[in-house]
Amino acid sequence: MKRLAAALVIMAIAAAVIFWVLTMPQRLDATVTANADAGDAARGERMFNAGGCASCHAAKGAKGDDRLKLGGGLALETPFGTFHAPNISPDRQTGIGAWSGADFMNAMLRGVSPEGEHFYPAFPYTSYARMQPEDIADLWAYMKTLPVVEQANLDHQLPLPFRMRRGLGLWKMLFLSDQPVVAIASGDDQLVLGRYLVEGPGHCGECHTPRNLIGGPDTSRWLSGGPAPEGNGKIPNLTAGAGGIGSWSVKDIAYYLESGFTPEFDAVGGTMVEVQENMARLPASDRDAIAAYVKALPALDSQ
Amino acid sequence: MRKFLYAIAAVGLLVSGVAHADAISDRKALMKEKVGASMGVLAKMAKGEMDYDTAAAVAAFQTMNDVTKTFGDLFPAGSETGGDTTASPKIWEDMDGFKAKLAKFGEDTAAAVAAAPADKDAFMPVFGQVAGNCKACHEMYRVQKN
Numbered sequence: 001m002k003r004l005a006a007a008l009v010i011m012a013i014a015a016a017v018i019f020w021v022l023t024m025p026q027r028l029d030a031t032v033t034a035n036a037d038a039g040d041a042a043r044g045e046r047m048f049n050a051g052g053c054a055s056c057h058a059a060k061g062a063k064g065d066d067r068l069k070l071g072g073g074l075a076l077e078t079p080f081g082t083f084h085a086p087n088i089s090p091d092r093q094t095g096i097g098a099w100s101g102a103d104f105m106n107a108m109l110r111g112v113s114p115e116g117e118h119f120y121p122a123f124p125y126t127s128y129a130r131m132q133p134e135d136i137a138d139l140w141a142y143m144k145t146l147p148v149v150e151q152a153n154l155d156h157q158l159p160l161p162f163r164m165r166r167g168l169g170l171w172k173m174l175f176l177s178d179q180p181v182v183a184i185a186s187g188d189d190q191l192v193l194g195r196y197l198v199e200g201p202g203h204c205g206e207c208h209t210p211r212n213l214i215g216g217p218d219t220s221r222w223l224s225g226g227p228a229p230e231g232n233g234k235i236p237n238l239t240a241g242a243g244g245i246g247s248w249s250v251k252d253i254a255y256y257l258e259s260g261f262t263p264e265f266d267a268v269g270g271t272m273v274e275v276q277e278n279m280a281r282l283p284a285s286d287r288d289a290i291a292a293y294v295k296a297l298p299a300l301d302s303q
Numbered sequence: 304m305r306k307f308l309y310a311i312a313a314v315g316l317l318v319s320g321v322a323h324a325d326a327i328s329d330r331k332a333l334m335k336e337k338v339g340a341s342m343g344v345l346a347k348m349a350k351g352e353m354d355y356d357t358a359a360a361v362a363a364f365q366t367m368n369d370v371t372k373t374f375g376d377l378f379p380a381g382s383e384t385g386g387d388t389t390a391s392p393k394i395w396e397d398m399d400g401f402k403a404k405l406a407k408f409g410e411d412t413a414a415a416v417a418a419a420p421a422d423k424d425a426f427m428p429v430f431g432q433v434a435g436n437c438k439a440c441h442e443m444y445r446v447q448k449n
Contacts (some may be wrong), residue, residue, distance in 0.1 A: 228446075228447070233389075233446035233447045234447055235447065236447060255350070259346070259434070260434075260437065260438045261342065261346055261434075261437075264335075264339060264343075265339045265340070265342040265343040265346060266335075266339060267342075267434075267437030267438045267441050268437075268438050268441065269438065269441030269442060269444075269445040269446070269447065270441070270442060270445065270446060270447055272447075273438045273441065273442040274442075276438070
């Protein structure tokens with residue numbers, strides 16, 4: 001009996017140690033972050049628009065220059081609780097002005113904070129992990145030029161099990177990857193660019209791909225839509241399967257991203273309005289690439 | 304007597320249900336066949352797929368403006384559901400805000416008719432001003448269902 005108890009205690013300790021090691025936040029190698037502070041702000045603006053940073057981190061409904069005040073904004077209501085988008089303005093106290101470029105890169109590519117904690121994946125680093133380090137350096141340079149906003153962060157409202165960030169280490173083992181989702185024959189530069197913009201900075205899959213029970217993206221149903229994570233309604237299927245947008249041409253998709261009008265001249269609505277307005281700020285060649293990639297998606301019927 | 308009252312109530316429900324179904328199909332028809340079709344003409348001219356024509360543009364702006372005069376009456380209480388509708392519940396939670404968006408659409412289309420842009424260069428900013436109303440309203444008051 002004593003022996004059994006001792007064995008159980010040892011096993012419990014071993015399990016705890018294994019959990020601790022497995023869930024340890026993994027920072028990037030210093031060689032990856034070497035140029036994190038040497039980005040180009042002008043190029044970074046493109047990544048800022050592609051990434052839709054303002055949609056969550058600026059005040060709700062902000063238009064014009066107010067989009068650049070990233071004091072935090074959106075309350076994202078999810079099945080796991082309510083997440084409040086934090087202040088990412090260059091304020092040193094309440095924002096991220098005291099971060100280094102390497103800190104920012106670890107946040108974007110690894111979902112790890114400067115304090116070495118896991119961020120919740122409401123911050124879509126599962127997509128940003130596919131970005132090139134140079135693009136993140138450029139984005140960082142641009143973000144440092146934005147207005148300082150002094151505004152304290154709100155705490156996320158989460159039920160107890162989800163308040164322990166350490167467990168996210170396991171979640172990341174399942175869902176965090178820098179590899180592309182859709183296979184594309186090498187040599188097609190436009191499709192590769194479109195895939196990069198959609199799967200990486202654009203983080204389209206965060207809404208347009210359904211999630212499984214533990215909130216991970218179901219990549220077998222990539223970009224095929226599903227129920228809206230918040231409120232009522234549905235997220236559209238972007239593929240050519242039944243219920244999708246197979247009748248749209250590449251030009252139609254690019255025009256929708258530029259103008260907000262569908263081929264039937266219905267207009268974009270809901271949270272997609274912000275996304276579309278960000279896409280409209282990109283070079284036309286980027287919208288064409290996104291459209292080409294969307295048109296090339298494997299067809300999946302809506303469920 | 305009780306049966307009679309039930310019957311009256313049933314007929315009442317049926318009539319109001321039908322009336323709301325009418326409101327839903329009427330407002331959808333106006334939005335699609337009038338506003339959407341007009342937008343199609345305007346956007347094709349804006350994109351250069353169709354030659355710019357002042358009369359066609361003014362007619363399209365006028366059609367839209369006509370819709371704004373009656374569209375707001377097609378959202379009676381009770382027509383939130385009961386048919387195939389993508390109207391957001393926010394319309395009924397914030398009817399004043401919804402009507403304000405509609406009034407803005409009315410003003411912009413009236414100004415576009417009055418401007419009667421002579422050529423495409425004059426047309427483009429007027430078109431942009433009118434077209435911005437679509438998503439300005441849909442952002443708040445329309446939900447995606449397909």
